[in-house]
Amino acid sequence: MGAIVTKTASEPAAARQAHRGPGPRGKSRRPNWLAGVGSVVWLAIVIIPIYWIVITSFKVQSSYYASNPFAPPTEPTLDNYRLVIESxxxxxxxxxxxxxxxxxxxxxxxxxxxxxxxxxxxxxxxxxxxxxxxxxxxxxxxxxxxxxxxxxxxxxxxxxxxxxxxxxxxxxxxxxxxxxxxxxxxxxxxxxxxxxxxxxxxxxxxxxxxxxxxxxxxxxxxxxxxxxxxxxxxxxxxxxxxxxxxxxxxxxxxxxxxxxxxxxxxxxxxxxxxxxxxxxxxxxxxxxxxxxxxxxxxx
Amino acid sequence: MSALATSASPGTSPRRGGDRALPWLAAPALLVFVGFGVIPLVGVLLLSFTTWDGLGQIIPSGLTSWQAVLADPGLPHALWITFLVMAVSWLFQTPLSILLGVFLAGAQRYRGVLAVVYFIPLLLSSAAIAVTFKALLDPNFGLGAGLGIPLLSQDWLGNGPLAFGTVIFVVSWQYIPFHTLLYQGGVRQIPQSMYEAAELDGAGRVRKFFSITLPQLKYTIITSSTLMVVGSLTFFDLIWVLTAGGPADATRVLAVDMYKRGFQASLMGPASVIAVILVGVGLLLALLLRRIGGGSNSTSQLEGA
Structure with missing residues (x-):
C-alpha cells in the first residue's frame, strides 16, 4: 500500500515540473529550516493521534491501562474488532x-x-x-x-x-x-x-x-x-x-x-x-x- | 427572481429546435431543491411564529417565540460563543494553512510524501474525529493518564476555557488540511516569472513571500476565509459529539443551541428563531466578505473559474 501511495504522489509533481519548470520554492539554494521544522511539527500533530488510534485498537482492554500508550500492543488482539462487528x-x-x-x-x-x-x-x-x-x-x-x-x-x-x-x-x-x-x-x-x-x-x-x-x-x-x-x-x-x-x-x-x-x-x-x-x-x-x-x- | 414564474421564453433562437426542452432538464433538480431547500427555508421563518413541540399540532403564536428568544440571555451567549469560535479558529487556521500550503506547493518529492499524510484528517467524519479526541483527551483513560504526565491529563472537556480551546484545536486539526489544499492550489498558479524577476532584484525568501506570494494569494485567502467563516456557523457534528455544548454552555454555539432547544427541549418555535438568526448571520457574513473581496472577482474564484 505504501508503494501505491508514494507512486501516485510523485507522478503529479513530476508532470507539473515538466510543464512549468521547477516550483517556486524548488530552486532555493539554502534549505528552509523554518519550513522544515514547521512541517515536522504538523506531521507529528496529524500522525500521533492516528498512530495512537491504530495501535490501541489492537490492545486488550485490561492491558491498555497498564501499558505505555505509545508502545505497540504486546499481544495484539482482534477482540475489539469482533465486539464492534457484533454491535x-x-x-x-x-x-x-x-x-x-x-x-x-x-x-x-x-x-x-x-x-x-x-x-x-x-x-x-x-x-x-x-x-x-x-x-x-x-x-x-x-x-x-x-x-x-x-x-x-x-x-x-x-x-x-x-x-x-x-x-x-x-x-x-x-x-x-x-x-x-x-x-x-x-x-x-x-x-x-x-x-x-x-x-x-x-x-x-x-x-x-x-x-x-x-x-x-x-x-x-x-x-x-x-x-x-x-x-x-x-x-x-x-x-x-x-x-x-x-x-x-x-x-x-x-x-x-x-x-x-x-x-x-x-x-x-x-x-x-x-x-x-x-x-x-x-x-x-x-x-x-x-x-x-x-x-x-x-x- | 420574478422571472422564475412563467417566462420560459421558448423559441429564442430559431436555429436550435432543442431549446424548448432545456427548461425541462432543469426541472428535476429544481423540484428537489425547492422541496427540501427553498420550502424549508421559508418554512423555518414561518415556524418561528408558531408554537410546536415537534409531535403535536402547530399553533400560530405570533411573536411569542421571538420574544422568548430575544429576552433569553442564552442568545447573546450563543452568539458570542459562535463569534469566538469563528474568530479564534480563523486566526489559528489561516496563517498555518498558508504556510503549509506554500510549503507543500514546492515540487520536492519528500513534500509530496508528507502531503499524503497531511491530508488524511480531511477524510475522517467529524463524528470519528470527535470520538477519537474525546477518548484521547479523557483525563482518566486518555493519553495523559497513560503517559503519566499530569500536564496532559487535565479535564480537557470538563473545564469551560479548556473545552473551548480543545474545540478550536480539534476544529483546526480537521480543517487545516482542507485550507492547505486550497492554498497549495493557489500558490501553484502564481507565475514563476514573478519569482525569477524578484530574484534578479535580489529579493530573499521572506521578501518574496510577503511581496509576491501573499498578495497573489488574495483571492484564495478570501475564498478560504469565506468558507471558514460561513462554515464555522455549521460546526454542529464535531461540537455535539465532543462536548454537546458544555460544560455549562461554554461551547454552546448557535447550531447546538438550535438543536438543544428544538429536539431536546421540544421548543420548535424558539429553535426556528435561532435557525432564522443563523441564516441571517450566514448571509450577512457572505455578503460582507464578498464586499471586502472586491465584488465580482471573488465570485469568479468561488465558481472555480
Whole structure:
C-alpha cells in the first residue's frame, strides 16, 4: 500500500515540473529550516493521534491501562474488532452505503441535467432564475433548515427510513454540483454541440452522448465530493431517524462511544473500521479524491 | 427572481429546435431543491411564529417565540460563543494553512510524501474525529493518564476555557488540511516569472513571500476565509459529539443551541428563531466578505473559474 501511495504522489509533481519548470520554492539554494521544522511539527500533530488510534485498537482492554500508550500492543488482539462487528456495524455500514449511493447518483444526474440546461441556455429567463436560485443556495447554511425538513419528512411518513436521509441530502448537494458541472460543460466547444444538432440529434442525445462523456472527470470529481460529505454526514441521520436499525456509521460511532466509553480500545476499533473504506479509496485514487474535495473552490 | 414564474421564453433562437426542452432538464433538480431547500427555508421563518413541540399540532403564536428568544440571555451567549469560535479558529487556521500550503506547493518529492499524510484528517467524519479526541483527551483513560504526565491529563472537556480551546484545536486539526489544499492550489498558479524577476532584484525568501506570494494569494485567502467563516456557523457534528455544548454552555454555539432547544427541549418555535438568526448571520457574513473581496472577482474564484 505504501508503494501505491508514494507512486501516485510523485507522478503529479513530476508532470507539473515538466510543464512549468521547477516550483517556486524548488530552486532555493539554502534549505528552509523554518519550513522544515514547521512541517515536522504538523506531521507529528496529524500522525500521533492516528498512530495512537491504530495501535490501541489492537490492545486488550485490561492491558491498555497498564501499558505505555505509545508502545505497540504486546499481544495484539482482534477482540475489539469482533465486539464492534457484533454491535451491528455491518448493518450501519450497509445503511451508510445505501444512503451515499442512493443520494449521489440522483444528485449528480439531476445536477448534470440542470447544469447542461443552464449552460446551453441563451436567453431564457427561467433558467437564469434557476441558476441564481442555486447560487443563493450556496451561501445559505442549509443545516439551519433542519426543523422544517424534519416536519416535511414526518408529513411524508418517511421518518425513520433511509429515504428520509437521502432526499434532503440530494437537495443539499445540488447547488455546488450544478455550479461545478456548469463550469466544465461551459468548456466544451460550442461547435461540437452545433454540429451534433445539425446531424439531427435531440437535446437529450446531445446531453448524454456528447456533454456527459466529455465532462466525465468533472462528474467523477463532483460524485466523490458529494459521496464523502454524505458518508460522513451526521445531522440528517441524527434528526431524521430513531431506530438503531436505521443508523448510519457516524451516528453509530457516537452512540457506540456513549455505550462503551470506558472501553477505549473498542471505541478506537470502531473508528478504524468505519474509516477504512475511505482510506482504501484514498490510497487508490488520492489525486481524484483531493481534486474532488476542492471541487468548485479556487483553482 | 420574478422571472422564475412563467417566462420560459421558448423559441429564442430559431436555429436550435432543442431549446424548448432545456427548461425541462432543469426541472428535476429544481423540484428537489425547492422541496427540501427553498420550502424549508421559508418554512423555518414561518415556524418561528408558531408554537410546536415537534409531535403535536402547530399553533400560530405570533411573536411569542421571538420574544422568548430575544429576552433569553442564552442568545447573546450563543452568539458570542459562535463569534469566538469563528474568530479564534480563523486566526489559528489561516496563517498555518498558508504556510503549509506554500510549503507543500514546492515540487520536492519528500513534500509530496508528507502531503499524503497531511491530508488524511480531511477524510475522517467529524463524528470519528470527535470520538477519537474525546477518548484521547479523557483525563482518566486518555493519553495523559497513560503517559503519566499530569500536564496532559487535565479535564480537557470538563473545564469551560479548556473545552473551548480543545474545540478550536480539534476544529483546526480537521480543517487545516482542507485550507492547505486550497492554498497549495493557489500558490501553484502564481507565475514563476514573478519569482525569477524578484530574484534578479535580489529579493530573499521572506521578501518574496510577503511581496509576491501573499498578495497573489488574495483571492484564495478570501475564498478560504469565506468558507471558514460561513462554515464555522455549521460546526454542529464535531461540537455535539465532543462536548454537546458544555460544560455549562461554554461551547454552546448557535447550531447546538438550535438543536438543544428544538429536539431536546421540544421548543420548535424558539429553535426556528435561532435557525432564522443563523441564516441571517450566514448571509450577512457572505455578503460582507464578498464586499471586502472586491465584488465580482471573488465570485469568479468561488465558481472555480
Amino acid at each position: 451491528d456495524f455491518i448493518r450501519y455500514f450497509f445503511n451508510s452505503a445505501v444512503v451515499s449511493v442512493g443520494a449521489v447518483i440522483p444528485a449528480v444526474a439531476v445536477s448534470f441535467m440542470a447544469a447542461f440546461a443552464i449552460v446551453r441556455n441563451r436567453a431564457g429567463r427561467f433558467l437564469r432564475g434557476v441558476n441564481s436560485l442555486f447560487l443563493m443556495g450556496l451561501a445559505i447554511p442549509l443545516q439551519a433548515t433542519i426543523i422544517p425538513v424534519y416536519l416535511i419528512i414526518i408529513r411524508l411518513h418517511l421518518y425513520d427510513t433511509l429515504l428520509a436521509i437521502i432526499l434532503p441530502s440530494i437537495a443539499f448537494a445540488i447547488p455546488l454540483s450544478v455550479l461545478v458541472l456548469a463550469n466544465f460543460i461551459r468548456d466544451v466547444p460550442k461547435e461540437l454541440f452545433e454540429s451534433m444538432h445539425m446531424d439531427g440529434a435531440g437535446t437529450w442525445m446531445v446531453l448524454w452522448r456528447l456533454a456527459f462523456p466529455l465532462t466525465r472527470p468533472a462528474v467523477v470529481t463532483v460524485s466523490i465530493y458529494n459521496a464523502l460529505m454524505i458518508w460522513n454526514g451526521f445531522l440528517l441521520p441524527l434528526v431524521l431517524t430513531q431506530a438503531p436499525t436505521q443508523r448510519t456509521l457516524p451516528l453509530a460511532l457516537a452512540t457506540f462511544q456513549g455505550q462503551y466509553s470506558v472501553n477505549v480500545p473498542a471505541v478506537l476499533a470502531s473508528v478504524v473500521l468505519t474509516t477504512l473504506p475511505i482510506l482504501v479509496m484514498y490510497a487508490v485514487g488520492r489525486r481524484q479524491l483531493l481534486a474532488g474535495l476542492t471541487a468548485g473552490f479556487g483553482k
